[in-house]
Amino acid sequence: MTLADILKSHSWLSVKLTLEKLFPDQGEYCDDYEKVFYTLQTMNACESNVTIDVHWVHDDFDNTEYADVSGYYTNISDRSDEYSNSLAIEFTPWQEWLGMPIDTKTLEMFSQLEIITYCLNEMTFAGFEQEDIQTEIDRINKIADDYDKMSPEEKKKNTYSWDEIKERFKKSDGEDKAEDDDNELKI
Numbered sequence: 001m002t003l004a005d006i007l008k009s010h011s012w013l014s015v016k017l018t019l020e021k022l023f024p025d026q027g028e029y030c031d032d033y034e035k036v037f038y039t040l041q042t043m044n045a046c047e048s049n050v051t052i053d054v055h056w057v058h059d060d061f062d063n064t065e066y067a068d069v070s071g072y073y074t075n076i077s078d079r080s081d082e083y084s085n086s087l088a089i090e091f092t093p094w095q096e097w098l099g100m101p102i103d104t105k106t107l108e109m110f111s112q113l114e115i116i117t118y119c120l121n122e123m124t125f126a127g128f129e130q131e132d133i134q135t136e137i138d139r140i141n142k143i144a145d146d147y148d149k150m151s152p153e154e155k156k157k158n159t160y161s162w163d164e165i166k167e168r169f170k171k172s173d174g175e176d177k178a179e180d181d182d183n184e185l186k187i
Contacts, residue, residue: 003052003119004045004098006112015120018113022067023121031118032128045098048107049074050087053103054110054118067110069122074101090125091137097123 012034019026019033026033050071057068071089089097102115110118119144126136160168 001107002045002099002101003116006116007037007040007098010113010116014113015116018094018117019120022114022117026121029124029128033124034170036124037119040098040131041097043098046093046095048096048099048101050089050092050095050096050100051103052089052100052106052115052119053086054115056109067114067118069118071100072103090122091133092123094123097178124176128177150175 015037016030016034019030051074052069052071054067054069056065058065069089071087071092072085073087089100097119105184106115147155147159
């Protein structure tokens, strides 16, 4: 069963009610989600070698649980290394999303409406139009290219280690230490 299969078997009203339940803070974007929903229902799916996996994750930072949407290569031989077991798929073209099969454990753990809703939320992480998502991909790629072109000295000057970032954001009397604009975090 693919994402396209379950999308075509549900109405927007059912998805909207699930969206309002799972993401009450997204109410102002309901019209945007609706447009995406109908766009997806009329779009042709492309075959995909990635399976959608929705599962619960415990966030140790704030001790909460949330549903994480990721993917994994359907064909194990497509995995290039040990780190490709879980794929970030939020920037994947929507036609490919539609052709992705849904993991069997996901289908057991979540209702189809929940799966649709979690996927819609993930698909629109960077925008409600594919052009907006592509713009964000281009922006990220430019940052990566700019970084790759830096000399080792420039990289050291313009980036921070994880330990430096943690230190800069330690709370002291309820205020961030990283306040002044001269020490703005560079990403």
